[in-house]
Amino acid sequence: MMNQFNGFFLIIIFSVILLGCSQKTSNQNEKPNVLLIIVDDQGYADFEPFENHSPEISTPNMNRLAEAGTVFTEAYTTAPVCSPSRAGLMTGKNQFRWDEKASWGPGLPDNVKTIAEYLKEAGYTTARIGKADFGTNYHKFDVREYPLNHGYDYFLGFSAHAHDYWLTSEEIADRTPDPNGTSAHLGPLMENQGYKSYPDDEYLTEIFTNEAIKYLKSEKDAPFFLTLAYNSVHHIIHEVPQKYLDKYQVEPIHNYEPDSMETFNNQKPGSYSAYYEKYTRLGAIQDEDMRKFYLANLDCLDDNIGRVLDALKEQGLDQETMIIFVSDNGGSPLTGAKNAPLSAGKYSLWEGGIRVPMAISWPGKVKAGKVETNYVSATDILPTISNAAGIELADETIDGIDLLHPNQDRVLVWRWGNTWAVRKGNWKLTNTNEQWGKGRPSDFYIKPISDDLSLKLFNLSDDPGERDNLALTMPEKVKELENAYNDWLKENSRKY
Numbered sequence: 001m002m003n004q005f006n007g008f009f010l011i012i013i014f015s016v017i018l019l020g021c022s023q024k025t026s027n028q029n030e031k032p033n034v035l036l037i038i039v040d041d042q043g044y045a046d047f048e049p050f051e052n053h054s055p056e057i058s059t060p061n062m063n064r065l066a067e068a069g070t071v072f073t074e075a076y077t078t079a080p081v082c083s084p085s086r087a088g089l090m091t092g093k094n095q096f097r098w099d100e101k102a103s104w105g106p107g108l109p110d111n112v113k114t115i116a117e118y119l120k121e122a123g124y125t126t127a128r129i130g131k132a133d134f135g136t137n138y139h140k141f142d143v144r145e146y147p148l149n150h151g152y153d154y155f156l157g158f159s160a161h162a163h164d165y166w167l168t169s170e171e172i173a174d175r176t177p178d179p180n181g182t183s184a185h186l187g188p189l190m191e192n193q194g195y196k197s198y199p200d201d202e203y204l205t206e207i208f209t210n211e212a213i214k215y216l217k218s219e220k221d222a223p224f225f226l227t228l229a230y231n232s233v234h235h236i237i238h239e240v241p242q243k244y245l246d247k248y249q250v251e252p253i254h255n256y257e258p259d260s261m262e263t264f265n266n267q268k269p270g271s272y273s274a275y276y277e278k279y280t281r282l283g284a285i286q287d288e289d290m291r292k293f294y295l296a297n298l299d300c301l302d303d304n305i306g307r308v309l310d311a312l313k314e315q316g317l318d319q320e321t322m323i324i325f326v327s328d329n330g331g332s333p334l335t336g337a338k339n340a341p342l343s344a345g346k347y348s349l350w351e352g353g354i355r356v357p358m359a360i361s362w363p364g365k366v367k368a369g370k371v372e373t374n375y376v377s378a379t380d381i382l383p384t385i386s387n388a389a390g391i392e393l394a395d396e397t398i399d400g401i402d403l404l405h406p407n408q409d410r411v412l413v414w415r416w417g418n419t420w421a422v423r424k425g426n427w428k429l430t431n432t433n434e435q436w437g438k439g440r441p442s443d444f445y446i447k448p449i450s451d452d453l454s455l456k457l458f459n460l461s462d463d464p465g466e467r468d469n470l471a472l473t474m475p476e477k478v479k480e481l482e483n484a485y486n487d488w489l490k491e492n493s494r495k496y
Helices: 002-028 060-068 082-091 115-121 170-175 204-217 242-247 272-279 287-314 378-388 475-492
Strands: 033-039 070-072 125-131 154-158 189-191 194-196 224-229 321-327 358-361 370-372 411-416 419-424 427-430 456-459
Touching: 033 287, 033 378, 060 070, 060 287, 060 321, 060 358, 082 115, 082 378, 115 125, 115 224, 115 378, 125 204, 154 204, 204 224, 204 287, 242 287, 287 321, 321 378, 411 475, 419 475, 427 475, 456 475
Parallel strands: 033 224, 033 321, 070 370, 125 154, 125 224
Antiparallel strands: 070 358, 154 189, 189 194, 321 358, 411 419, 419 427, 427 456
């Protein structure tokens, strides 16, 4: 009888313990983990979850995100290039609120909070792996723009527009006359307050993935926020592991070697900038091969995203993690990216420069397999994550809204140098011209209908490629949108 009682008593004890553990897990999971994947310069047509994607691409792991969640066919960034776009994404605000010149280098003011800061204050552990770029104060640890100084507990990556995919050793940096360019950059990665060197046969996309998986496997006593900011598929686009080059049947190009590099375009002999300039424009690489290099680079990126998704599942984190995927701007005219049916690409406010691939998954919270056609903004990422984490945002100057509740009548505005654009409903008004940086655009670039600063009006519901300018025939709509843009500027031209 006593043995039966003891057995019954032990069952009760174990039940209480299990119930307590279950309750503890439930409490921990009230706030989801957050994985923010940012990719670089991905073309609108180069995202397989979109129905009209380019047929030669292969992104099965991006498809996994789409099947598990929702894709947005009309998602916009706040700028057509990386630095200001990432400032808008990380703060939930149009960066030209504080950057009056609407420039490449908005920086990050001390009093503009980032997603990481909000989440860290809410008890999250935070990490950033990959690219950190706000357009200024590159390669420095003691500046606001460095991730450890705006909310991240851990950082491994680089502070610049770009980094060589292969050359991450201290040895190559020591032999290179100019290792720390704004785009032409190589050598060891920054890690917290120091540097981490890797052998030059390790590939940067895979390094970032390996470090992200290591972070996912680490012990954490709080929900995590991991920003995984790949520099793929940014130039230098030809640098890809051999198996991917073989797959797309394109011959490899030699890596940079300072002792044998000739000068190019008046760059210093032996400099990395000479190598970078030579291979980031058409000429040394022709259009078809540039596209093949791009596809190989994209394929490698997708495989690495798959590795991260697999690690989440292996660690039992997939059901309690919100994942947001976004490109920082449209596909570059110089890398072989495709933005069809959108006009132009990176560097301009035509749709090809600011409309990007975006997806969100969150098991049990976000509808799986959904295609959202209402327009949204990268500024929406901060309030979406904040709402999921139970954070109340008191800052009325945040421009984003929750991605899960899009508003088809909202006003979106853009400023980029002396160009601007505004969208409300299906209508877009812009004075943008044609820009693409150095050299000529690739054969895959869709040339806009004009290259001047005149006002252009489009109904994007039936003309996403911006081929039919309605400005002359609809002057009242032009005035309405012009007023909406000017009203926004008047209401939001505050000093930071």
